[in-house]
Amino acid sequence: xxxxxxxxxxxxxxxxxxxxxxxxxxxxxxxxxxxxxxxxxxxxxxxxxxxxxxxxxxxxxxxxxxxxxxxxxxxxxxxxxxxxxxxxxxxxxxxxxxxxxxxxxxxxxxxxxxxxxxxxxxxxxxxxxxxxxxxxxx
Numbered sequence: 001x002x003x004x005x006x007x008x009x010x011x012x013x014x015x016x017x018x019x020x021x022x023x024x025x026x027x028x029x030x031x032x033x034x035x036x037x038x039x040x041x042x043x044x045x046x047x048x049x050x051x052x053x054x055x056x057x058x059x060x061x062x063x064x065x066x067x068x069x070x071x072x073x074x075x076x077x078x079x080x081x082x083x084x085x086x087x088x089x090x091x092x093x094x095x096x097x098x099x100x101x102x103x104x105x106x107x108x109x110x111x112x113x114x115x116x117x118x119x120x121x122x123x124x125x126x127x128x129x130x131x132x133x134x135x136x137x138x
Contacts, residue, residue: 002059009034009051009060011090014082018115022069023081024049038069039081045071080117088119088127089134096131104128 003009013036017024024047028035031053038047046067053060091114092107108124111117 001062002057003061004059006031006034006053006060009062011087013049013051013062014084014087017082018080018087018117021080022047038071040071043071045069080115083111083115083117083119085123085126085130088124089130092127093131093134096128097135100132100136102128
């Protein structure tokens with residue numbers, strides 16, 4: 001898969017993992033490289049992902065996915081480790097564009113209906129601020 005920039009690459013990776021209920025940690029994140037692995041990597045799940053910038057094509061590419069996920073989450077969680085304020089901001093930016101005075105609780109409800117995860121008020125508030133900055137350029 002290819003993407004125009006690193007941000008779009010990370011949004012796609014996080015989106016997939018949140019929807020599929022997989023969890024990963026970032027091993028390496030540089031200006032030209034991104035490596036992630038399953039949170040249970042040391043407990044038997046060998047899933048890893050490598051994305052990098054291609055100077056020849058001038059795009060970001062997911063170059064390698066090693067092994068499928070072999071672990072299943074047995075713990076019911078109310079929040080997802082990869083559902084951070086940046087990811088939420090990219091989702092709610094259209095709501096902020098439509099209504100710049102939208103309530104944070106409304107954003108929490110939207111995330112709950114979209115992903116099935118309840119997020120903390122603080123995380124939603126930070127995401128709202130980031131979405132506002134994205135849309136109206138600070």
